[in-house]
Amino acid sequence: MKTSVRLIAGLAGAVGLALASGAFAQEAPVKGGTLNMIAQPEPPTLMLGLNTQGPIIYVGGQIYQSLLSYTKDLKPQPSLARSWEVSEDGLTYSFTLQDNVKWHDGKPFSAEDVVFTADKFLREAHPRWRYIANTYVSEIAAPAPNQVVFKLKKPFSAFLWAFEISSFPVVPKHIYDGADYRTNPANQTPIGTGPFKFKEWKRGSYVHLVRNEDYWKPGKPYLDELYFRIIPDAASRGVAFEKGTVDVLRGGDVEGFEVRRLAKLKDVETTTAGWEMYAPLVFMQMNLRKAPFDNKLVRQAIMHAVNRDFIVKNIFFGLGKPATGPLASTTRFYSADAPTYAFDIEKAKKLIAESGIKPSEQVIRLMPIPYGSQWDRLSEYVKLQLEQLGFKVTIQSVDAGGWAQALSEWNFDITFNFTYQYGDPALGVARHYLTANIIKGTPFANNEGYSNPRADELFLAGATAVKSEDAAKAYGEMQKIVTGDVALGWLFELQNVTVNRAKVKNLVKTAIGLNEAMDEVWIAR
Template identity: 80%
Template sequence: MKKISRLALGLAGLVGLAAITGVQAEEAKTPVAGGTLNMIAQPEPPILMVGLNTQGPTLYVGGQIYQSLLTYGTGLEVLPSLAKAWDVSEDGLTYTFTLQDNVKWHDGQPFTAEDVVFTADKFLREAHPRWRYIANTYVESIASPAPGKVVFQLKKPFSAFLYAFELSSFPVVPKHIYEGTDYRTNPANQTPIGTGPFKLEEWKRGSYIHLVKNEDYWKPGQPYLDELYFRIIPDAASRAVAFEKGAVDVLRGGDVEGFAVRRLAKLDGVETTTAGWEMYSPVVFLQMNTRKAPLDEKRVRQAVMHALDREFIVKNVFFGLGKPATSPVASTTRFHSQDVAAYPFDMAKAKALLDEAGVKPAEHTVRLMPIPYGSQWDRLAEYVKQQVEQLGFKVSIQGVDPGGWSQALSEWDFDMTFNFTYQYGDPALGVARHYLSANIIKGTPFGNNQGYSNPKVDELLLAGASAVSAEDAAKAYAEAQKILTEEVALGWLYEMHNVTISREKVRNLVTTGIGLNEAMDEVWLAQ
């Protein structure tokens, strides 16, 4: 795979992301086998089964256990994974995948095309909101006409289809373990079986997750590392100390506070990069439950947006590691439009909107549920609470653990919460799922949980996904963005920038556009 340069944080880094300046090319050396890589799982994931949970920590650890058909480069080019080749018909309706040879599951059973068919047509169609939508809307049939071949026949063109096979969107699961079972209660969810370079050895809750080398991995001679440890360290300051003292080799975005990123990046023998997020380009938003008064009134949602200073949030809560968001589509991805409703920080405008709506804030108590990913999110909650209370509302903060947050959001039991959406290279995959009426489905925290519904937006999003030309797609997505921002379907806050910090000895750590969620079969430790 293509190697990437690593970026260093310089002295100018005291202002945030603009700090990432220096470039240091990785030395070309022959990989050395052996060794242990220590990382952090923050917060501790509720489960490692990627097909049932796509929260960040689950993907980070589960990405070493499960694999998909494809992966994607830092330029979003399509690359092989469990599929070694693929072919698309001229009419864009038939996608044929040729699978890798001699792949085995961690329990020794052979990986076959039937596993892929089962994953796509049964497991993910039931358990995965993004794939369910894609399969139900676009896929006519999924079959294996010959050993090692899988054919997806589409009902109509879907230009984003080749981007639908990233790990969190399409983790292939073993048919022999899940067929005929209740997927969500299957005991294998606690002892995951995948095809990846590492397999679960031990999970000591509250302490570490230990993965060991898959000796039967399908890439000869790989992985190079013997074992991976994902340390569970709840306190951000302690995580920074663990890295500084050498107990941890890698920090990903969110593992430590923004001010600690600047300090740790200056240590001798340390490298940093912002690469590895190209596929995701995460956008952070405030999610307001539109089923509940007074948030069912768009002018109230507009008032909340005017009450939030997004520049302040980026600079002071997240230490400059991002930029204010203006749209559901990240400015770094295709089809972003600037022709949208704007919400500059304006408390007077916010209060005027509430008066116009006839809403008396003092009569309402709003429950705000922070995403449980660390103290910076708690600070964000405190800031939002302060600003919304200035409008006259009563606000109560409800702290939950990752499992509780996921369950509450999945069951629509919230007033306001935070989340961030991965773009997945195309609005049809990472953006539309949060706004399509058809995706108002209980059971997942990553769908249209706020209950937003607008038939015109549905029509535009579907038109963008099915467009034959990029121009037609851009037109449809631009109109959709204009409506979504005017109606405040979500409260977009900022585009997240993540910095990965690692020891110089860690080689080939970030090689693709999915970064640290990529299978670490090529990672090795220099002596």
């Protein structure tokens, strides 16, 4: 059958866009060499199936693989699955796997690994897949060693977009079946099917990956090894790139003003491509279980008290666009027909007065997301704005692991996070709002505790709609409801810039950019 592909537009306003079609485009790839990158902040684990923070996807995307990848216009393409078929009724998805794939420990990869990953490991450990599996999937089977069949309870038009690497990293059954997933010693020495194998993790210094000599793509990868350097100081990361210690900077590795400066260096390229699948949207996450955030008027007041234009222009150096609600403006089914919250401090104070709470009696713990000084400045700015409303605010700084744990256990008052849209609202957006996804143990679910039965119904209607116009209607009404409720405090659509040495070729070639397996990346001599 013909399956319609959902498209989302790429981020607008590319900063210094320079594609890899330059001087070396006609050269044949060269084998060998070392690629130096940065893992910022240092990841708490490399086990991608248990934690999908940005640095873990970055490193883990070289170790683990999924069934599919996606072109920049979000068309599915082969990864561990070489082909797939969808039944006419949209209820059966059959994947044929690649031949001669081995795990990094030499054990053969098979359909049983995929079934275990989907039906056991990720169903328990992964918030997005858990929701998809429990809501839509009725059966997962391996009728042959190279074939996996998913049977759905009801149509789910976003299903083919559920196999991005951080959404569905395939894990080895022989390592994890029957073991405690979260305490398994293999989490410290990850084993995947990807182009690079784990070699060493010197805490506070680097993660070292080496070429997988038994990789299933003949002659690849081209590179011998990858280093992900741990450099806590933002200024030092800029210096490391300038001096050639590292070859690649991804979005967030350096400050916005540093991006502008480094982009002007000789033999340097920049691009904003490679984020089409994610379209990240930054928000404040308020714990709706406790005062004062259990009061909708307080949440509305906070939205009016925060100047999103100021945040984009002065804290993130113009690399973004103010957000209006749960969907990024580049995402399909986005609607501007929803309540808006213009910056108006006086209106914010009036809403606080109407709420009946006494701000001076409230002490709010504000927990920054530990991704660099720009995020620290964002926290400081929001602290000042909350204090203008009369609240007492303390900043509670934590490392990446502490942030994930506090959010997972709902031990926070207000923090920051960002949504990866994953090409469809049913995949990247719904998880933050569905009542069924109020679950402990992950920082990427409905951690704030928002629950609205009508919003739940509309998310489901949008996901199962056969006609695009029906989906648009459902998602449009949903946006009005959750925006009016201020389920989250939406701030801005984040634009990330990749900066790299021009000698690094084929670096960004899909919709997941630097998280894609770098089996075709090579270094020109």
